[in-house]
Amino acid sequence: MSAALGAKVVPLAPQTATAPAHARLRGVTRVFDLPKSTLHALGPVDLDLAKGEFFSVVGPSGCGKSTLLDILAGLSAPQSGTAEFEGKPIQGVPDGVGVVFQEDxxxxxxxxxxxxxxxxxxxxMDPAEINRRVDYAVGFMGLKDFAASYPAQLSGGMRQRVCIARTLVMQPRLILLDEPFGALDQQTRLLMGDELLRLWRETSATILLITHALDEAAMLSDRVGVMSTRPGTFIDFVETGWERDRDSRVVSTPHFGDITARLWEKLRIEALKIMSAGKG
Amino acid sequence: MTALMPRSAGTFLVLLALLALWQGLHLLVGASSLASPTQTVSKLASLLAAGEFWLNISETMRAFVAAFAISLFGGIALGIVLGVRKLAGNVAEPILTTLYSIPKVVLYPLVLLCFGLGISAKIAFGVMHGLIPITLFSMNAIRQMKPVYRRTSQVMRLSPSQSAFTVIMPAILPEIISGVRLGFSLTLLGVLIGEMFASQRGLGFLLTSAINIGQIDTIMAIALLLTVFAVTCNALMMRFDRRLTHR
Known part of the structure; x- marks a missing residue:
């Protein structure tokens, strides 16, 4: 069936990549202590991010996607398992990791x-180098005409560009994005997706994008991980097979439809579980 | 702010309207109940020309400056502590709100017993009015700060002091200034009420004596002076806020 859909489905077991992974999670779990109970939010999760890969995570709401990002960003520690970035265990926010949040x-x-x-x-940093990098990032994100403006004068999309530029100047080698376009309208989202692809090509950073929009994941990523309901684990990895030089126009290709269908097929089951649990 | 007319023109029109209203009321109720704007201004000018009036102003100002300084620094410090410590804040908030809803003037006899007749009672009464609002505003400034700012400073690997001075402080400043503006007027109110009830000097005392002997122009002149002072300070604080925060 998956062959008919066209998107390549990769075995679930953690891939033993030939090159060492840029970021690696092994058996990572996260449990939250609530006043009267505990909430098993995540895992166990195994994940290898190849260097320079554009990886997206989709999953039903509340499945622990953001917790996964927090662990990679060093903002929270896993209960068990190991998290590594560039071969070193993640303790605190690692050097070389940039994060863009959903909120402004x-x-x-x-x-x-x-x-x-x-x-x-x-x-x-040396002021001359700061100027050089800021000029570049401001120009790259199309903010040149707004350099002297204050955020209150800008639209939501422009403010998110400011946040991306602010992360970009730090020259991160791994960029984590937590539903960065979640608050934007559909057209702005597609255009911001293009910007993100351009940034990815230019910087050759590794990107992990968390999103609830299947089209966004299908259009942008090299590989999409589908997560189950809580406690979130990866139930599928879908390779998109896009060329590196792609943009939002891929949404009109049949292959895009195949990938989205494949993602939805997996996700639908998980979303239904939540709905029926809600009813029960 | 609007394209139709500059901000200063709007302020000017409001002032003009208030003056017209004042003059109209004066004509309606008569000079024995409400002095006219010109009477008031000329009375104020003659008061300001006399040295004795300045003694009363400086007496009130001394009490006010001391009370406001205590409310300001005490309120912000207390508010920050209560904002950072969640449990302490949860416990303190209802207590402070309830305490503040007590009509403070009924406690004034107690304040006089504790502090005696004199400047310390006035300062204490001013602080009773100004401290709690500044505390509550500062506490809420910290509690309501967007969590994403804290996460951003973590991700940027800022040191605790960098995070405090370059992220948290500017983020909470607008709320704090709002509290300080409110605390300013309330502290002034507290000091004046204190002077009106038990004092031999100060603008509040002058006000009470003028009421007792029915000197309507003196009452109005003092009221005008205090209004100009309070409005000017408030406008300066608002300008400071706008320049700093750009929202």
Whole structure:
């Protein structure tokens, strides 16, 4: 059946890649202590991110996607299992990891330029180098005309660009994005997807994108991981087989439909489980 | 702010309307109940020309500055502690809100017993009015700060002091300034009420004596002076807020 759909389905077992993984999770679980019970939020999860890969995670709401991102970002520690980035265990936020959140994280008291330069200034970088990097990132994200504007004067999409530019100037080798376009309208989302692809090609960073939009995952990624309901584990990995040089126009190809259908086929079962649990 | 007319023109029109209303009321109720704007201004000018009036102003100002300083620093410090410590904040919030809803003037005899007649009672009464609002606003500023700012400063690997001074402080500043603006007026109110009930000096005392002998123009002149002072300070704080926060 999967052959008919065209998208390649990769075996579930953790792939023993020939090159060492850029980021690696093994048997990672996360349990939250609630006042009267415990909530098994995630895992066990095994994941290998190849260097330079664009990987997306889709899954039903509340399946632990964001927890997975927090663990890779070093914002929370796994209960069990190991998390590594560039061969070293993740303890605290690792150097070389950048995160873009769903919520607008631009600082309203700084103009666009100062927002973008914020992290570099705190790191005490040479001002000439800061200027060079900020000029580049501001230009790259199409913010040149708004460099002196304040976030309150910008649309939601533009503010998210500011946040992406602010992450970009740090030259991260792994970029984690937690539903970065979730609050934007469909057209803006498609265009922002293009920007993200352009950024990915330009920086050759590894990208992990968390999204609830199947089309976004299908269009942007090299590989999509589908997660189950809580406790979230990967139930499928779908290779998209896109060329590196792609953009949002792939949404009109039959292959895009195949990938989306494949993702939905898996996800639908999980989404139904949640609905019936809700009814019961 | 609007395209139709500049902000200053709007302020000017409001002032003009208030003056017209004042003059209209004066004509309606008569000079014995409400002095006219010109009477009030000329009375204020003659008061300001006399040295004795300045002694009363400085007396009120001394009490106010001390009370406001205590409310300001105490309120912000207390608010930050209660905002950071969740449990302490949860316990303190209803207590502070309830305490604040007590009509404070009924406690004034107690304040006088504790602090005696004099400047310390006025300061204490001013602080009773100003401290709690500034505390509550500062506490909520911290509690309601967007969590994503804290996460962002973690992801940028900021040190605790960098995070405090370059992210948290600017993020909570607008809320804190709102609290300070409110605390400012309330502290002034507290000090003046204190002076009105038990004092031999100060603008509040002058006000009470003028009421007792029915000097309507003096009452209005003092009211005008205090209004101009409070409105000017408030406008300065608002301008400070806008310049700093850009929202």
């Amino acid at each position: 994280a631009s600082f309203p008291w700084l103009n666009v330029r100062d927002n973008v330069a914020f992290g570099l200034r705190r790191a005490g």
